[in-house]
Amino acid sequence: AQSVTQPDIHITVSEGASLELRCNYSYGATPYLFWYVQSPGQGLQLLLKYFSGDTLVQGIKGFEAEFKRSQSSFNLRKPSVHWSDAAEYFCAVAAENTPLVFGKGTRLSVIA
């Protein structure tokens, strides 16, 4: 069965600092990988997704993620965090035609 691990429950970074959110998955083949962001009381917004090809994926809001097959990881990065990036971030995995399986999420706090 597919599973997703986000090891960090809560991360605090200073505004302007770089960010890396970790995500590891367990799946027999190369899954479809996603990062979503959720603000309080809102739905989920897609940041980026990886299906195949170039392992470095660019997303919206200046985010990028790198797929590393050898490490079963799909970490999310941003070179300079803005206060508006404070939110909950979810990594998710799916096989074709299956529901998304989510990690437990990482809450990002941004301090001045």
Place this chain on the structure above:
Amino acid sequence: GAVVSQHPSWVICKSGTSVKIECRSLDFQATTMFWYRQFPKQSLMLMATSNEGSKATYEQGVEKDKFLINHASLTLSTLTVTSAHPEDSSFYICSAREDLPNYGYTFGSGTRLTVV
């Protein structure tokens, strides 16, 4: 990009009544939609997979008679919480899957249900 509309955004109902939540894909056809429940400060829990024109597939532990799902068209799925009780109070989120070539999962904005 793909847009999914979910209504209502919030609803308060009396215990014992039923509530219907709608999920619409606005600019694409979705043969498959999903319903999730999210508890405070937790991740999303998949309740059921909704397939257009057929019965929904419920996850283990989800009462199909309490959470009625109908996917009557390629752009609309509904979740009806029947005989709601306070323990059904939660945040419900739908998702619609877009098929190739733009494969992806788009989420609605969620519905906050409070049962009093």
